[in-house]
Amino acid sequence: MPDVPLQAPADAPPPSARTRVRRLAENARYDAATVRRIVDAAWIGHVAFTDDEGGVHCIPTACWRVGGHIHVHGSNGSRMLKALQSGREAALTITHVDGLVLARSAFNTSMNYRSVTVYGRFEVVAPPAKEAVLAALLEHLAPGRQAQVRAGNAQELAATTVLRLSLDEAAAKERSGPPIDDPEDLAWPVWAGVLPLRLAPAAPRPDPHCDPAAAADPPPHVRRWSGDAAG
Amino acid sequence: MPDVPLQAPADAPPPSARTRVRRLAENARYDAATVRRIVDAAWIGHVAFTDDEGGVHCIPTACWRVGGHIHVHGSNGSRMLKALQSGREAALTITHVDGLVLARSAFNTSMNYRSVTVYGRFEVVAPPAKEAVLAALLEHLAPGRQAQVRAGNAQELAATTVLRLSLDEAAAKERSGPPIDDPEDLAWPVWAGVLPLRLAPAAPRPDPHCDPAAAADPPPHVRRWSGDAAG
Numbered sequence: 001m002p003d004v005p006l007q008a009p010a011d012a013p014p015p016s017a018r019t020r021v022r023r024l025a026e027n028a029r030y031d032a033a034t035v036r037r038i039v040d041a042a043w044i045g046h047v048a049f050t051d052d053e054g055g056v057h058c059i060p061t062a063c064w065r066v067g068g069h070i071h072v073h074g075s076n077g078s079r080m081l082k083a084l085q086s087g088r089e090a091a092l093t094i095t096h097v098d099g100l101v102l103a104r105s106a107f108n109t110s111m112n113y114r115s116v117t118v119y120g121r122f123e124v125v126a127p128p129a130k131e132a133v134l135a136a137l138l139e140h141l142a143p144g145r146q147a148q149v150r151a152g153n154a155q156e157l158a159a160t161t162v163l164r165l166s167l168d169e170a171a172a173k174e175r176s177g178p179p180i181d182d183p184e185d186l187a188w189p190v191w192a193g194v195l196p197l198r199l200a201p202a203a204p205r206p207d208p209h210c211d212p213a214a215a216a217d218p219p220p221h222v223r224r225w226s227g228d229a230a231g
Numbered sequence: 232m233p234d235v236p237l238q239a240p241a242d243a244p245p246p247s248a249r250t251r252v253r254r255l256a257e258n259a260r261y262d263a264a265t266v267r268r269i270v271d272a273a274w275i276g277h278v279a280f281t282d283d284e285g286g287v288h289c290i291p292t293a294c295w296r297v298g299g300h301i302h303v304h305g306s307n308g309s310r311m312l313k314a315l316q317s318g319r320e321a322a323l324t325i326t327h328v329d330g331l332v333l334a335r336s337a338f339n340t341s342m343n344y345r346s347v348t349v350y351g352r353f354e355v356v357a358p359p360a361k362e363a364v365l366a367a368l369l370e371h372l373a374p375g376r377q378a379q380v381r382a383g384n385a386q387e388l389a390a391t392t393v394l395r396l397s398l399d400e401a402a403a404k405e406r407s408g409p410p411i412d413d414p415e416d417l418a419w420p421v422w423a424g425v426l427p428l429r430l431a432p433a434a435p436r437p438d439p440h441c442d443p444a445a446a447a448d449p450p451p452h453v454r455r456w457s458g459d460a461a462g
Contacts, residue, residue, distance in 0.1 A: 018286055022310050043328050043342065048279030048289035055249055058279035058289060060326040060346050079253050095291040097274050097430065100372050105381040109369060111274065115291050138340060141331050148421045150336040178438040186440055190379045191449040193437040195456045199328065202427035207409040210423050218422040225426045
């Protein structure tokens, strides 16, 4: 099969009316490369959905991408996972806060961020794809760890529901860079700029019950984390 | 007036049926002190709401607490702010990701986090409270800066909508500490523990257009950020 490019061009139009960003539309992007870059940098997203009584919920949950879908998982008994199998529309949003943008005026004070909102209906991921998709979650969290841990058994796998949402209907929105002040404010005598924020690693904490040999020989994903925390 | 304690006790029951946490209910808390601690540490939240056609949305937005309410704001023309004034129920969730929890089994792999979900109907904050609440946002982002920037003028204030949501119906959920493995997995020969994460400050970036005198003499909220970034 030829290598079909998955990415829409960087100036791709919104895939649907509801994904079209209205506020600060100049910060919006709809191309797959931008969407995937933001999604792949995330550990969690927030899922908005309605329940059988029409109540609306907003629940944080681990999420990860495999191909053109974003995935969530949990216990079969989860209220969220049951509602997401109702066939009703839902939305999943990922947001990274990158900094506080201190302008010279209160009004132009802002934040830097990267976000993606995905609209659609979740669908169940059944075996055998289910196991592969769960392995991809562990690979996302800790590359290489899948081969080192006690793998899920039949009972654990059966107790877990995995759902996926197509990234076809996704919108990205980003702000970066310095404040944008009104021209007449530029001479205002106050420090202006960005206070950057980053979800940063800190030194790994071995479980107190960790086998001493295992604690003394952390796997690459833990050593890399230590390096990032130190650097 | 006597100093009425706002906090429900730490073992307070859920304030309503929809705030009662079902999954891992042992991680849930409903007391105001816990809710406020998590809310006050946040720069943004995610708001779930429905539109006039019944579509569901999940939008990230700056949020901040004043007293017993959490606030959001934006342009009068914002789709979200218009929908939140519809009288329909909404939900706002704040989440901090504190680390990846690497268990000895794939199934018990988890995350550490702190989250709060608030349910209810947003209401408009009108002048004169509106100005005070916007000043509280800037104070939350950059303590002391309100007195240093060009304050909002009548036109800017009129173009901005401020909404508030009572914290009366809020639920907190937290996980911290090491992995909880099944007893029979404790001898599994793999490193187990927590890879901590923290939304950390990095070195401030002055606006290239910053007045040299102002750039050379950053205010305390910028100097403090530098110190936190260095330390």
